[in-house]
Amino acid sequence: MKPAVPAATRFLAGKLRDDIVPHLTGFRQGNAAMTAAMLDMLADEWDVAASRLHGENAALYALVGKCAAFLGENAPAPLDQSDLRISALTATNEALRAQLIDLHAAIEENEATDLDAEIWAFLRGTVESRRVASANF
Amino acid sequence: MKTITEDLLSSYLAARFPDWREVSASNLERLPLGASRETFRFDLAYADSAGEHRDRLILRRDPPASNVDSDRRHEYESYRAIHGHGIPVPRMILLEEDAEHFGGAISLAEDLRGYHNSEYQLQEPAWADRLPRIADELWSTMGSLAAVPCENLDLSFMKPATPETTAMQELDYWEGQMDANDVGPEPVIRAVIRWLRRNPPPPAQKLAMVHGDFRAGNFLYDDDAKLIAVLDWEMAHMGDPLEDLAWSMARVFSFGKDERRGGVAPREEAIRIWEQASGLTADPDALRWWELAMCVKGQAIWNSCAHAWSTVDDPTVIHAYAAWWLRNAQDRAALELMGKL
Structure with missing residues (x-):
């Protein structure tokens, strides 16, 4: 346009x-x-939403796989990002985030501090990348 | 949603008060206040056996879907409970819970006109030298509310709480609101909830009437920065008074986009004023627990805004705006308090 x-x-x-x-x-x-x-x-x-979601999904997929492997759980289904519409990328992102919540809770229970730190670092990165220019914080 | 008109108000009040004659509502105007309730102001004229009267009134109406799970009676009774106990509030006039009349329950209150309530006005250079007075008024009034003995108030309409149970009761409630208004996974806030449950705070020093939304933007002030009245009591409840202090200092309400909480004063100054007025101590660990709990509450409300926007026939701009503007900032505030930012 x-x-x-x-x-x-x-x-x-x-x-x-x-x-x-x-x-x-x-x-x-x-x-x-x-x-x-x-x-x-x-x-x-x-201009940035699709690119950010695509990159975040790849990082999130890797992190979810790493946590699942540590906990002896099944690896997540293969990541398919062939549909680049924001709605499709968002659906993938939300599915992976939902898995991360459960895995993070299990990682905490297992006191796996390195993975816990890795999860928090990912969360910090994603929050920083989504900052709204006009937000108070 | 039923349209509220001057004629509708006039005929309702004439029927509600048969002794009134020549009842006339005029200058009806919807105000840009809040995301949870519709607020209107109007002038009322009528005559009775005592003569002619002219009043300025505020009407609040419950909408079909709100971002706050409360109702007209709760806020109305909250105002009435605290009125006359040293916390300035507008006088309540009338409660109508039958939605038949106006399309939703309404309350009428006195309209204290000629004052300010904007949190953004306080960021203008002209107000800079009055911010210390605003800070003192805001947090000393909050401290005074904390100091009011609960047993002096009629809070029988509120959910019971104890110093031992209030923290988890509030956390349970707001986690329930997160679940009920789910708009997508929340890995930051869910991790915060787990931390809050693993690290419960000590019992509250005392039970108090907690306002629930006591912050810049929810009180009237005059040109001399004197606090005139505290508004928006719809989330009032019995609880730990640290909750109000924590909410007022939330990063998402740092309207100056700097270290001043509420866009008014640094965190340490807010705590100092509150402690002096309340006679209580803001234990750092307990306060941090409540500040994190307020991140859960905040995100639950912003998510409720997004949920309300997507579930009603006639959504309001503020619900979409608040969700867009606040949800990521709330996550960021939680990260900071968790020491992860």
């Missing part, structure tokens, strides 16, 4: 914020301001 989606979305957010929000009051003003902020978040996400 031309103009590029992030640029167009950011432009629309700016027009909404500068040209429309000041002319509204109360509830409508709040809604318009939040809509502008959401457009800015969309602009930030548009």
Whole structure:
């Protein structure tokens, strides 16, 4: 799409914020301001979301496999990332995250400190990569 | 959702109060307050045997789906319970629980106009020199609430709690809310929940009426930075007063995007003011437990926003916005408190 989606979305957010929000009051003003902020978040996400999910899924798959092997559990099903739609990548990501939660609990019970540290390092990395520019923290 | 109009309000109040004549609601306006309830303000005029009256009122309505599992009666009774006990709150006027009238239960309260409640206004340069007063007002009022003896209040409508049970009771509740409003796996917060269960805090120093959402943005203040009234009591409950302190210092409410909690004052200063006003001690380990528990509560609420947005016919912008804006920041705050950031 031309103009590029992030640029167009950011432009629309700016027009909404500068040209429309000041002319509204109360509830409508709040809604318009939040809509502008959401457009800015969309602009930030548009270009990076698929790439981030694809890379995260590969790292998460490896980590889940490592934890499963340590615990003597079955290896996860082969990772299939041939569908690059964000909805498909997100579904894969959520399935792997759900497995990680169970495995992390078992790793804690086994006091496997190195793997525990590896899981926390992964979680820190994924949280940092998803930071929202306008967030308070 | 039924549209609330001035005519609807006028006819309802005329029927509810047969002694009133010439009942007229006007200047009805929806306010941009909160994600959990709809809030309106309006002017009311009527006459009775004592003469003519003009009131300014706030109407709150329960929506069909909310990010907070509470109801009109709970907030209404909470305001009434604390009114007159040294914590400034608006006076409650009326509770109507029959959803037939307005499409959802409503409450009416006095409207304290001419004051501010914006947490963002406090970040403007013009307010910088008044922030120490705001900090003192915020955390000393919170400390005063902690100091009110529970036995002096009618909290019979609240779920019972004890100093020994309140921590796990709150954790159970918010974990249940996470489960009920699941919008995807939460490996950070689930790990936090496991840590909280392995490391329970000591019993509360005392039971107090906990506000549940006491932070910048939920109180009225005047131009001199004096706190006028504490609002939004829908999550009030009996519990450990450290809970309010922990919630008020949450990173996600650091509106200045710096070390000032609530965008108002550093953490140490908030704790100092609260301890002085409450006469209690904020044990560092117990406070950290509650700060982590508040990460669970926060994420449960932000997830509830996403869940509410996707399950109602007429979703609101703030539910989607809050979920987008807050969920990752909440994870990051939890990582910091776990020493993993």
